[in-house]
Amino acid sequence: MEMGVRHEAVAHSALFSHLSDAEAALLLRTSTVRQIQPGNALFHQGDAPETLFQIVEGLVRVTQINTEGEQITLRIMGPGDLCCVAAIRQQSYPATATALKDTTVLAWRGCTFIDMANQHPAIANNVLAIVGNRAHEMLQRATEMTGKCVSQRIAACLLRLSVQAGVTTRDGVHIEAPVTRTDLASMAGLTYFTVSRILSAWQKQGLVKSGRQRLTILNMPRIAEIAGPSLEQIAATASAAERRGGGHSRQR
Amino acid sequence: MEMGVRHEAVAHSALFSHLSDAEAALLLRTSTVRQIQPGNALFHQGDAPETLFQIVEGLVRVTQINTEGEQITLRIMGPGDLCCVAAIRQQSYPATATALKDTTVLAWRGCTFIDMANQHPAIANNVLAIVGNRAHEMLQRATEMTGKCVSQRIAACLLRLSVQAGVTTRDGVHIEAPVTRTDLASMAGLTYFTVSRILSAWQKQGLVKSGRQRLTILNMPRIAEIAGPSLEQIAATASAAERRGGGHSRQR
DNA sequence: CGTCACCTTGATGGATATCAAAAACCGTGG
DNA sequence: CCACGGTTTTTGATATCCATCAAGGTGACG
Numbered sequence: 001m002e003m004g005v006r007h008e009a010v011a012h013s014a015l016f017s018h019l020s021d022a023e024a025a026l027l028l029r030t031s032t033v034r035q036i037q038p039g040n041a042l043f044h045q046g047d048a049p050e051t052l053f054q055i056v057e058g059l060v061r062v063t064q065i066n067t068e069g070e071q072i073t074l075r076i077m078g079p080g081d082l083c084c085v086a087a088i089r090q091q092s093y094p095a096t097a098t099a100l101k102d103t104t105v106l107a108w109r110g111c112t113f114i115d116m117a118n119q120h121p122a123i124a125n126n127v128l129a130i131v132g133n134r135a136h137e138m139l140q141r142a143t144e145m146t147g148k149c150v151s152q153r154i155a156a157c158l159l160r161l162s163v164q165a166g167v168t169t170r171d172g173v174h175i176e177a178p179v180t181r182t183d184l185a186s187m188a189g190l191t192y193f194t195v196s197r198i199l200s201a202w203q204k205q206g207l208v209k210s211g212r213q214r215l216t217i218l219n220m221p222r223i224a225e226i227a228g229p230s231l232e233q234i235a236a237t238a239s240a241a242e243r244r245g246g247g248h249s250r251q252r
Numbered sequence: 253m254e255m256g257v258r259h260e261a262v263a264h265s266a267l268f269s270h271l272s273d274a275e276a277a278l279l280l281r282t283s284t285v286r287q288i289q290p291g292n293a294l295f296h297q298g299d300a301p302e303t304l305f306q307i308v309e310g311l312v313r314v315t316q317i318n319t320e321g322e323q324i325t326l327r328i329m330g331p332g333d334l335c336c337v338a339a340i341r342q343q344s345y346p347a348t349a350t351a352l353k354d355t356t357v358l359a360w361r362g363c364t365f366i367d368m369a370n371q372h373p374a375i376a377n378n379v380l381a382i383v384g385n386r387a388h389e390m391l392q393r394a395t396e397m398t399g400k401c402v403s404q405r406i407a408a409c410l411l412r413l414s415v416q417a418g419v420t421t422r423d424g425v426h427i428e429a430p431v432t433r434t435d436l437a438s439m440a441g442l443t444y445f446t447v448s449r450i451l452s453a454w455q456k457q458g459l460v461k462s463g464r465q466r467l468t469i470l471n472m473p474r475i476a477e478i479a480g481p482s483l484e485q486i487a488a489t490a491s492a493a494e495r496r497g498g499g500h501s502r503q504r
Numbered sequence: 505c506g507t508c509a510c511c512t513t514g515a516t517g518g519a520t521a522t523c524a525a526a527a528a529c530c531g532t533g534g
Numbered sequence: 535c536c537a538c539g540g541t542t543t544t545t546g547a548t549a550t551c552c553a554t555c556a557a558g559g560t561g562a563c564g
Contacts, residue, residue, distance in 0.1 A: 068399065072395065074395075085384070089381050114377070117376070118377070121369075121370035121371075124380075125370070127380065128369075128376075131383045131384055132338035132341050132342070133338075135387035136338060138393075139346070139390050142397055143324065145398060145441065146441025148553085150519080180542070181542075181544095188398075191521055193522080194520060196543060197520095200544070212528080212530075212541085400521080432509095432510070433511065443552080445513090446551095448511060449513080463511090464509090464510060
């Protein structure tokens with residue numbers, strides 16, 4: 001692949017951290033680069049999981065078709081994020097990944113990747129760490145859902161979005177993805193009516209600015225406070241992104 | 253460790269599957285056996301995660317202290333289950349594990365275990381598969397929580413309990429753990445009042461039989477149906493346990 | 505037999521889903 | 535530039551589900 005600005009996101013990603021130059025080079029050499037247009041899918045729920053992706057540039061929305069047939073948004077992924085790490089050993093992809101913007105990814109065949117992980121403990125360690133984090137995040141989300149207060153869930157959602165797709169402007173952290181009320185609702189497990197009401201209220205209080213598919217968080221600390229103590233770390237990460245100033249958030 | 257009946261649970265566990273005899277022996281040799289009395293903890297939430305456990309015999313309840321200070325039950329683990337796989341790379345245990353019955357575990361020091369995984373790809377593969385499954389299960393639970401219907405969540409809970417701690421009697425699948433209404437409530441994100449009401453209703457319909465800390469599922473297919481299509485696999489596993497007849501469920 | 509922990513059932517209220525309708529927004533094409 | 539249609543969003547009225555509060559029942563165990 002070409003070594004340009006976009007390489008940064010890869011070099012600082014969890015997958016490439018603590019690797020020797022040789023190992024990093026091996027990963028890059030065995031990967032193929034793919035470009036995905038907005039609206040197109042990297043993979044579909046139910047397909048056999050043959051490929052593993054790392055996002056270099058762009059944004060991807062991961063959705064799942066519910067038992068009731070509704071499409072729910074699981075997460076938004078950005079540069080540096082690794083996709084399908086856990087899926088690679090499953091029977092099928094548990095979700096669909098769709099590009100929200102022009103997106104560049106590195107792709108590996110599953111078996112190739114596993115072979116490399118087996119031969120290079122450093123890679124295997126990174127993979128384990130990534131999957132472990134993912135499991136932990138999912139647990140956290142599961143417990144969030146049980147915690148009753150609705151505004152709390154939405155706030156947590158916004159924090160995650162800030163980390164995954166946030167860009168800092170002078171006003172605040174702007175979410176660089178076309179998130180509709182419906183998207184937010186499906187992420188937080190609510191109806192879009194409720195999301196709209198809460199966001200309206202927050203807008204009146206000057207916490208956020210939200211329009212048609214646009215969303216900017218003006219008062220991050222307050223949102224973090226609403227989200228609750230357990231999410232301070234996410235807020236911290238989001239603030240770090242803010243401090244970095246203007247760039248995409250790549251931190252995990 | 254002594255090679256008795258209890259060895260079976262280990263030999264058929266996810267961690268030991270597809271290993272060479274030498275690798276299995278290595279794992280056994282480097283482990284230490286611990287006995288835990290009911291009510292005692294394997295580890296506490298917040299402690300530094302130095303040790304990794306596999307349950308040989310018994311039952312363990314994994315709980316977490318909520319942001320609101322409530323203790324919630326995350327899962328029940330039985331023979332063959334591996335504990336803290338993901339935690340081993342974190343700063344601290346995210347939960348507390350308490351023995352529900354007399355419990356025997358194999359224990360490894362975290363760094364020892366990681367070294368072994370690094371040197372033996374087969375072990376690393378198993379660990380990855382386990383963590384991947386865990387991540388998948390967590391995702392599933394998170395989406396369950398968003399699905400509004402309460403009876404659905406309780407049904408899903410019962411299915412999981414059947415797999416983790418179910419024993420088949422001639423009446424149905426009996427949960428071999430002292431599960432209170434409060435336990436079920438915290439697993440499903442509800443109040444024990446609601447759980448009690450639902451279980452009462454189900455008892456009248458002949459779906460379950462529940463008393464003081466006792467719980468038997470009489471009509472597994474119906475419960476699985478209530479839980480919803482996405483959990484058919486769990487139901488299938490539970491049925492497999494049923495077919496196996498009388499033994500503890502060790503399947504993952 | 506008494507105490508304690510657990511469970512059940514009822515009554516009530518509040519939060520949120522649901523239903524309904526209208527307004528704002530965006531791109532399009534006259 | 536403005537009118538139009540579709541999508542997204544807002545807001546209101548109502549209904550429903552579940553949490554909460556309250557009181558009593560039941561079983562286990564000393």
